[in-house]
Amino acid sequence: MWTDVRPSPEMPQLFERGGDLISFAGGLPDLDLLPLKELSEQFARLTRIGGRIALxxxxxxxxxxxxxxxxxxxxxxxxxxxxxxxxxxxxxxxxxxxxxxxxxxxxxxxxxxxxxxxxxxxxxxxxxxxxxxxxxxxxxxxxxxxxxxxxxxxxxxxxxxxxxxxxxxxxxxxxxxxxxxxxxxxxxxxxxxxxxxxxxxxxxxxxxxxxxxxxxxxxxxxxxxxxxxxxxxxxxxxxxxxxxxxxxxxxxxxxxxxxxxxxxxxxxxxxxxxxxxxGWDSLIDAYRERYRERCGLMADALEAELGTEGPWRWQRPEGGFYLWLRHEGGADTGRFAHAAAERGVSFVPGSHFGLDGECGDRLRLCFSNVPRKRIPEGVARLAAALRGAEAGTGSAAGADLDADPGRRAA
Incomplete structure (x- = not known):
C-alpha cells in the first residue's frame, strides 16, 4: 500500500489563536458580520419544528x-x-x-x-x-x-x-x-x-x-x-x-x-x-466591504514598514483574503516564522504552497479576520521580525528552525 511508504503530508498550522498573538496565518472569515440574533432564532425554530428530521x-x-x-x-x-x-x-x-x-x-x-x-x-x-x-x-x-x-x-x-x-x-x-x-x-x-x-x-x-x-x-x-x-x-x-x-x-x-x-x-x-x-446580497456585500478595508489597511502598513524599494515585493489583490509577498534576494521565509512568533505575529511560509520545495522565498498574509486596529501593529511586528531575521541569517535559532521543518508554520 502507498500509505505504508509515503511520509505523512504536512498541513500548516493555521488557526492558532490566544494571548497576544496577531495571526495573519489562517483564512478565517470575519463572523462579526453574521446576524447572530436572527440566526439563533432561525436555528431555534428549525430545532423546535423540524428537529426530528434535521438532526x-x-x-x-x-x-x-x-x-x-x-x-x-x-x-x-x-x-x-x-x-x-x-x-x-x-x-x-x-x-x-x-x-x-x-x-x-x-x-x-x-x-x-x-x-x-x-x-x-x-x-x-x-x-x-x-x-x-x-x-x-x-x-x-x-x-x-x-x-x-x-x-x-x-x-x-x-x-x-x-x-x-x-x-x-x-x-x-x-x-x-x-x-x-x-x-x-x-x-x-x-x-x-x-x-x-x-x-x-x-x-x-x-x-x-x-x-x-x-x-x-x-x-x-x-x-x-x-x-x-x-x-x-x-x-x-x-x-x-x-x-x-x-x-x-x-x-x-x-x-x-x-x-x-x-x-x-x-x-x-x-x-x-x-x-x-x-438571500445572500446583504451578507456578501458586507463581507466585500470589510475585506476591502482590511486589505487596504494591510497593504498600506506594508508599504509604510517595508517600503517599496526594499527586497520585499507584493501586489494588492482585488478580492479574496490574502497578500503574497516575495523576497527578491531569495531568503527562506521558513527561517523567519520563529522570529515572527517570538514577536507575537504569525504567517504561512511560502514553502507550504510549493509542490516540491519551491516558493520558499515567499510568504502569505491573511487580512480577513484581524481586527482593523491590530493590522498596523501586526505588520509592524512582522516587519521587525523580518528585518531582525535577515540581519541574523545563519544564527543558531535559524539553524534549529531548519532542522525542524514542522515548526515552520508555528
Missing part, C-alpha cells in the same frame, strides 16, 4: 430546499447546475479528497496550479496521486504550455487525470485568471481529455462587487466545481458542494457516502432557511 441521518444528496441557495451563488459567476449534478460535502476540503479517491487511481497524476493551496496538495497526496505543477506564464495558467506538458508526461507513461486550479482570487497569490484565458484553458483541457477541477471559495468576494465567469459556466460538461459556504457564510457549519456532470456526480456521491455516511441535514436546512428569508 437525523440523511441521504448523500443536497437537500431540495438548499438547491436554490447554491444555484443563486453559482449564477452570480455565470455557473449553472441542478439537483442531479450536486454532491454535498463538509466544505471544499472534503470535496478535494473525494475527487482524489473517487475519480482517480493511486499513481495517476494531477496537474496543480502553483503556488498551490496546501489542502489540495495534501488531499491528492493522501489519495495516492502524483502532483505536477501546471505550466504558467505572466498571464497565469498557460493553455499551450498545458498541451506540451500533458503530451510530455503521457509520453513518459504517466496517466494525467485532472487539472486543479483556483482561478479567482487564488489562494495564496490573490491572482485572477482573465476571461480570455479561461476560454482558452477550457478548450485545451477538452482537447486533452483532462478534467478541470475548479476550486472557488473566494469568487464572490471581489472588493468592487464585480465577478468573473466561472470555468464551470464556460464548460459545465468538463469542469468539476467545488463550492463552499465557509467564506460567504461561516465555516463552522461545515457545508459545501460539488457541482459535476451527472455521471461524475453519481460516482462522487458513492465516495462521499463512504467518507461521511451522511451530510449534515441540520446545516443544510439552516443555510436554506437563511437564504429563503433574505
Amino acid at each position: 437525523q441521518y440523511s441521504t448523500p444528496h443536497v437537500a431540495k430546499a438548499l438547491v436554490p441557495a447554491i444555484t443563486d451563488l453559482m449564477a452570480r459567476e455565470g455557473g449553472s447546475t441542478g439537483a442531479a449534478n450536486l454532491v454535498p460535502t463538509a466544505g471544499s476540503q472534503m470535496g478535494l479528497l473525494a475527487l482524489g479517491l473517487g475519480l482517480a487511481s493511486p499513481g495517476e497524476t494531477v496537474l496543480c496550479q502553483t503556488p498551490a493551496y496546501p489542502g489540495a496538495a495534501t488531499a491528492f497526496r493522501t489519495a495516492g496521486l502524483r502532483l505536477h505543477g501546471a505550466p504558467e506564464d505572466a498571464e497565469g495558467l498557460d493553455p499551450q504550455g498545458l498541451r506540451e506538458t500533458v503530451a510530455r508526461l503521457r509520453a513518459d507513461g504517466q496517466q494525467v487525470r485532472m487539472l486543479y486550479c483556483n482561478p479567482t482570487f487564488q489562494n495564496p497569490t490573490g491572482a485572477t485568471l482573465s476571461v480570455e484565458r479561461r476560454h482558452q484553458l477550457a478548450d485545451a483541457a477538452r482537447e486533452l481529455g483532462l478534467l478541470i477541477v475548479e476550486d472557488n471559495p473566494y469568487g464572490l468576494l471581489g472588493f468592487d462587487g464585480t465577478t468573473v465567469p466561472a470555468l464551470q459556466g464556460i464548460d459545465p460538461e468538463n469542469v468539476v466545481y467545488l463550492g463552499t459556504f465557509s467564506k460567504v457564510f461561516a465555516p463552522g457549519l461545515r457545508c459545501g458542494w460539488i457541482a459535476a456532470p451527472e455521471p461524475v456526480a453519481e460516482r462522487l456521491r458513492r465516495t462521499t457516502e463512504v467518507m461521511a455516511l451522511s451530510p449534515s441535514a441540520f446545516a443544510q436546512a439552516a443555510l436554506a432557511a437563511f437564504h429563503a428569508r433574505g
